[in-house]
Amino acid sequence: MAQTPAQGLTRIGDDVWAFLRPRGGWREANTGLVVAPGSASLVVDTMWDVAWARRVAQVQQPLVSRAPITEAVNTHSDGDHWWGNDTLPATARITTSAAARQGMREDLPPAALTVLATAGQLLGRVPGPIGRTGAYMARIPGDARFPRRLPRMPDHTFDTTERLVVGGRPVDLERLGPAHTAGDVIVHVPDAGVVFSGDLLFVGSTPVLWHGPLENWTDALDRLLALDADVYVPGHGPMCGSAEIREVRDYWMWLDAAARPHHARGTRPLDAARALVRSAEFVRFRDWHAPERIVLSLSTLYHVWDGNPPGPPTVVRRARAFADAEALLREGTV
Ligand SMILES: [Zn+2]
Numbered sequence: 001m002a003q004t005p006a007q008g009l010t011r012i013g014d015d016v017w018a019f020l021r022p023r024g025g026w027r028e029a030n031t032g033l034v035v036a037p038g039s040a041s042l043v044v045d046t047m048w049d050v051a052w053a054r055r056v057a058q059v060q061q062p063l064v065s066r067a068p069i070t071e072a073v074n075t076h077s078d079g080d081h082w083w084g085n086d087t088l089p090a091t092a093r094i095t096t097s098a099a100a101r102q103g104m105r106e107d108l109p110p111a112a113l114t115v116l117a118t119a120g121q122l123l124g125r126v127p128g129p130i131g132r133t134g135a136y137m138a139r140i141p142g143d144a145r146f147p148r149r150l151p152r153m154p155d156h157t158f159d160t161t162e163r164l165v166v167g168g169r170p171v172d173l174e175r176l177g178p179a180h181t182a183g184d185v186i187v188h189v190p191d192a193g194v195v196f197s198g199d200l201l202f203v204g205s206t207p208v209l210w211h212g213p214l215e216n217w218t219d220a221l222d223r224l225l226a227l228d229a230d231v232y233v234p235g236h237g238p239m240c241g242s243a244e245i246r247e248v249r250d251y252w253m254w255l256d257a258a259a260r261p262h263h264a265r266g267t268r269p270l271d272a273a274r275a276l277v278r279s280a281e282f283v284r285f286r287d288w289h290a291p292e293r294i295v296l297s298l299s300t301l302y303h304v305w306d307g308n309p310p311g312p313p314t315v316v317r318r319a320r321a322f323a324d325a326e327a328l329l330r331e332g333t334v
Helices: 050-064 098-106 110-123 129-139 214-227 242-265 269-277 280-285 291-305 315-330
Strands: 009-013 016-019 031-036 040-044 069-073 093-097 156-158 161-166 169-175 185-189 194-202 231-236
Touching: 009 050, 009 231, 016 050, 031 050, 031 169, 040 050, 040 161, 069 161, 069 169, 093 098, 093 169, 098 156, 110 129, 129 315, 185 214, 194 214, 194 242, 214 242, 231 242, 242 269, 242 280, 242 291, 269 291, 269 315, 291 315
Parallel strands: 040 069, 069 093, 093 156, 194 231
Antiparallel strands: 009 016, 016 031, 031 040, 161 169, 169 185, 185 194
């Protein structure tokens, strides 16, 4: 039985493991491993930092030496969940939703993000919104080192649902996006009672609505609850149960209801965020990591409430939202 905890891996179900980075910051995404002992394995997500991605592959090694990795899943298009794909064996098939793969094609490649983060460090000293955008952009990767070239893309896609079989173990994929991103996928391992939610769950860490619509995200949370799993592994934060899913749902229901009047009055997102984080209802969410992300989600909500179709943020929308997030941090509002 391969149940000896490999260093860094947490056993979360029968032959199901996770590499957890519990604070759940920008650089701290979780990854998973499903093993069919003596037969085959499946990896869920890879980290964007080159050294961390290698480290995860190394600690997985003892568990997969007799159960080679034949399948991998990327839960969505954000780089922190797939830029480590080059650490996967070349023979492993990589699956994601068609919408997520489209997002991977359209998003900035890792080399561009490296350039922007470096430029951001310099720009961060410039006063005004450009400086604030730069400073926030530099916060996201921090000291992470991204791959120089675009990593291997998924080679297999599906539209809404897909069943993979890993050495006889069923693993069910469902696309529940567009919500956090265009093609959010969850990974359900029914025989172990485990769900990897990707970034449809942030635990103890403030979620970000990049794409929308928000209703899809709350529907996705209902779907996660309906699966009634023993353990959920969020994209960021510690593993959890249904109580934490309901908290994320409460956050979105609160933000949706509380922000609408600000939008209706024409209050800009930064001022709305300032008022919202000072409200009594926000107290229960205040200690989540990166509370300033509230204004990133407001940017998306406002975009949709203005009558635009949900979609990934343009460079301009993202830059404005980053400047607002940095403002909240600098003035000590959050
Ligand atoms: Zn993420």
